Amino acid sequence: MNHFPHGWGRPRDDIYGPYDHTYLSHSQSSGPNQHTQQPAVTGTSVLAAKFKDGVVIAADNLASYGSLARFTDVKRLHKFGEHAILGIGGDVSDMQYISRILNELDIDENYGSTGNTLNAKNLHTYLSKVMYARRTKINPLWNAILVAGLDGVGRPFLSSVDLLGTTFSSPTLATGYGSYLAQPLLRKLAETEDEVANVTREKAEKAVREALKVLFYRDARSLDRFSIAVVTKQGIELMEDEQLEGQSWAFADRIKGYGTQVN
Amino acid sequence: MTSIGTGYDLSNSVFSPDGRNFQVEYATKAVENGGTSIGIRCKDGVVLAVEKLVTSKLLKPGANKRIATVDRNVGIAFSGLIPDGRHFVSRARDEASSWRDTYKQPIPVSSLADRMGSYVQAYTLYNSVRPFGITAIIGGWDSEQDLPVDGQVGSGPKTGTGGKVAGTKSGGPGLYMIEPSGLYWGYYGAATGKGRQAAKAELEKLDLASGSLSLHEGVKEAARIIHVAHDDNKDKEFELEMTWVSSLDGPTKGRHEFVPEKLLVEAERLAKRYMEGDEDEEEDENMES
Amino acid sequence: MAFIHPSSLLPSSNPSYSFREGIKSSAPGIQEHRFSPYADNGGSTLGIAGKDFTIIAGDTRQSSGYSINTRYAPKVFRIGGDDDSGTGAKIILAVTGFAADGNALKERLDSMVKMYKYQHGKDISVKACAQRLATILYSKRFFPYYTQAILGGIDEEGVGALYSYDYVGSYEREQCRAVGAAASLIMPFLDNQVNLKNQYVPGSGVGHDLKAKAAEPLEQSHVEQLVRDAFSGAVERHIEVGDGLQMLIATKDGIREIYTPLKRD
Numbered sequence: 001m002n003h004f005p006h007g008w009g010r011p012r013d014d015i016y017g018p019y020d021h022t023y024l025s026h027s028q029s030s031g032p033n034q035h036t037q038q039p040a041v042t043g044t045s046v047l048a049a050k051f052k053d054g055v056v057i058a059a060d061n062l063a064s065y066g067s068l069a070r071f072t073d074v075k076r077l078h079k080f081g082e083h084a085i086l087g088i089g090g091d092v093s094d095m096q097y098i099s100r101i102l103n104e105l106d107i108d109e110n111y112g113s114t115g116n117t118l119n120a121k122n123l124h125t126y127l128s129k130v131m132y133a134r135r136t137k138i139n140p141l142w143n144a145i146l147v148a149g150l151d152g153v154g155r156p157f158l159s160s161v162d163l164l165g166t167t168f169s170s171p172t173l174a175t176g177y178g179s180y181l182a183q184p185l186l187r188k189l190a191e192t193e194d195e196v197a198n199v200t201r202e203k204a205e206k207a208v209r210e211a212l213k214v215l216f217y218r219d220a221r222s223l224d225r226f227s228i229a230v231v232t233k234q235g236i237e238l239m240e241d242e243q244l245e246g247q248s249w250a251f252a253d254r255i256k257g258y259g260t261q262v263n
Numbered sequence: 264m265t266s267i268g269t270g271y272d273l274s275n276s277v278f279s280p281d282g283r284n285f286q287v288e289y290a291t292k293a294v295e296n297g298g299t300s301i302g303i304r305c306k307d308g309v310v311l312a313v314e315k316l317v318t319s320k321l322l323k324p325g326a327n328k329r330i331a332t333v334d335r336n337v338g339i340a341f342s343g344l345i346p347d348g349r350h351f352v353s354r355a356r357d358e359a360s361s362w363r364d365t366y367k368q369p370i371p372v373s374s375l376a377d378r379m380g381s382y383v384q385a386y387t388l389y390n391s392v393r394p395f396g397i398t399a400i401i402g403g404w405d406s407e408q409d410l411p412v413d414g415q416v417g418s419g420p421k422t423g424t425g426g427k428v429a430g431t432k433s434g435g436p437g438l439y440m441i442e443p444s445g446l447y448w449g450y451y452g453a454a455t456g457k458g459r460q461a462a463k464a465e466l467e468k469l470d471l472a473s474g475s476l477s478l479h480e481g482v483k484e485a486a487r488i489i490h491v492a493h494d495d496n497k498d499k500e501f502e503l504e505m506t507w508v509s510s511l512d513g514p515t516k517g518r519h520e521f522v523p524e525k526l527l528v529e530a531e532r533l534a535k536r537y538m539e540g541d542e543d544e545e546e547d548e549n550m551e552s
Numbered sequence: 553m554a555f556i557h558p559s560s561l562l563p564s565s566n567p568s569y570s571f572r573e574g575i576k577s578s579a580p581g582i583q584e585h586r587f588s589p590y591a592d593n594g595g596s597t598l599g600i601a602g603k604d605f606t607i608i609a610g611d612t613r614q615s616s617g618y619s620i621n622t623r624y625a626p627k628v629f630r631i632g633g634d635d636d637s638g639t640g641a642k643i644i645l646a647v648t649g650f651a652a653d654g655n656a657l658k659e660r661l662d663s664m665v666k667m668y669k670y671q672h673g674k675d676i677s678v679k680a681c682a683q684r685l686a687t688i689l690y691s692k693r694f695f696p697y698y699t700q701a702i703l704g705g706i707d708e709e710g711v712g713a714l715y716s717y718d719y720v721g722s723y724e725r726e727q728c729r730a731v732g733a734a735a736s737l738i739m740p741f742l743d744n745q746v747n748l749k750n751q752y753v754p755g756s757g758v759g760h761d762l763k764a765k766a767a768e769p770l771e772q773s774h775v776e777q778l779v780r781d782a783f784s785g786a787v788e789r790h791i792e793v794g795d796g797l798q799m800l801i802a803t804k805d806g807i808r809e810i811y812t813p814l815k816r817d
Contacts, residue, residue, distance in 0.1 A: 037587060063416075074416045096414030100367070103413055104360060107334060111356065132652050135589050136695075160621075164591050165652035168614050170622040179619055191816075193624070
């Protein structure tokens, strides 16, 4: 009798040898192996920051296929209703699927006599349940999403959800590489929800544009063309095909150790 | 009625010896007792209007709508049994949704009418069901522009194969009427329900086939026709319910919506004045304002 | 299809951070990347039951790996409240581990507690709620919620009640429990300060003759201070704990919340 519970129900080591765990998890041919997947065509970071009257959100126009810059005119910000917008990173076909289910949701909402009254908070709750349900089926939508807009009482709202259904909210947010490179910079705007009251639209928009530039310098799968949107009580102002301005590649001279300057 | 007592009227799926389906004819009777519905296909849009008979003063004004939206660009008005109409609309919405799933585009009005025609006709085939007690008027606008497919995120090639050809136009207004038999036709102007005869007579005067009537004129005509078709002797109270759908550069931007309050009030004011005054004289004045 | 590698839920002989690392494989050659439905979002919670109160607390940091997702993501929830803010709730739930599972578990328990009230016209007892939570966890025995839960409230005798759970619903009522990333740091402190382990009456003897200090009911204010001390200690020694401390205190009058900032480094 094996007295260690983890041994129960398994072939006995003294007869069959130690159990080879790798066999099951690596076999392709034997047994059902549904949905094992990885993203194919992907978008990189999405950035967003709250300010006192609303939210700024931005994402570049690139869809990469591995290291190939596959599509360079991809719009990754999607409007929903009058006061909500989402930015999507990760798999582009899954992004298109999300865009379609939200389109359908918008049509259905408008069948009611009050029109589409879902706010950004409602949209985030809905999306997080979609994402969590799909991960639970081991068939995830391979995305990281930021939802920006206004909540039910007209306050700025910003929250994220990823392929696991994990949700979190913060005065500033960034997905993908942006979470390492941009988020620390954006946090200088507002560390806490209370500090958001001191942030103007101009400050927030400038910080997001600057952070995008840093990402373009350092994230090889990013682009200098992007969409940026500002959501306030007045509605959504979506600017597409924006160009990064004031780039300076002077620092590139001094990068050594690889590329053309090996030593 | 000649059918009574023959037994041929007791079931769908059974013809009478002279080739009639009495269940369908009875369903048509239900429609003929319902409030009038009309649709007008104008050059730059479609107007739908219904005479909503108020059966009780306890009902909330504006509630219990009889014109519904399907997808974003189509409206359905109906006369007859309201629950049947609700089910019809629900099915139309499902059809529009499944079309989008397949083609990533809104359903053309003609295709929606075709699918709904087939659906209604199926209810004349089986003895386990009864036909729809409604006649539905489907009006909508097929986008005249090349819309992006659902989920499209790029703009695609600007020229060459797969590129857009500038200035091409398709789409336009669509108006269809489906009867309990499943029969449907496309119309310039459609009318059903109690006041259909009077309404049809008025619609015929409008020379809709020439395609000259504008949407705004159509709204005023629709309001007037509903008032003309209304029979004060039998029903006292009614509400005018009116929707429209315009071209992409028109007032509704290709969406099916209720006619704005201001315009509705104005159209109804003109309609009432027309009814009070000498009909022939007032008509000219209506057209101008 | 096995979602979790069985060995990954067992203690590993390799040194590691408290957050779970990816499945290690000794297979040579190609390494296949598979989707893992789990993540560890760090953080710590604890609960202490007193004679007429229960305190459940947790830090508000949510992390993934070395990154801080947010400095404010509550892990301690009011269960069965009347509205979004949880007013009217009498039961507290805290969850650490995988945040998405934690939220799903919270929402399920919350709706079940509400359904109980609608159907029976009275609040569920903490005891019944505790059993219900175990059932929910066990219902996903073969695809578990990757969460360690603690549940608390006031029992039918008016005494503070605290229950702690493993991933699949095994549970017991306890006096105190620390759970999550810094459980191994906080629990010994609670053993000593709440259950008075290794505390003796001074001068009561030598060696085995030493008399253990008799346990006395702890004052609520004293317990609040213990919780603050436990967390400020954990913050110093664990990278996944910090930012803010959320304390929910259940008494016969309902649930009160105290928020205190923690170090954000």
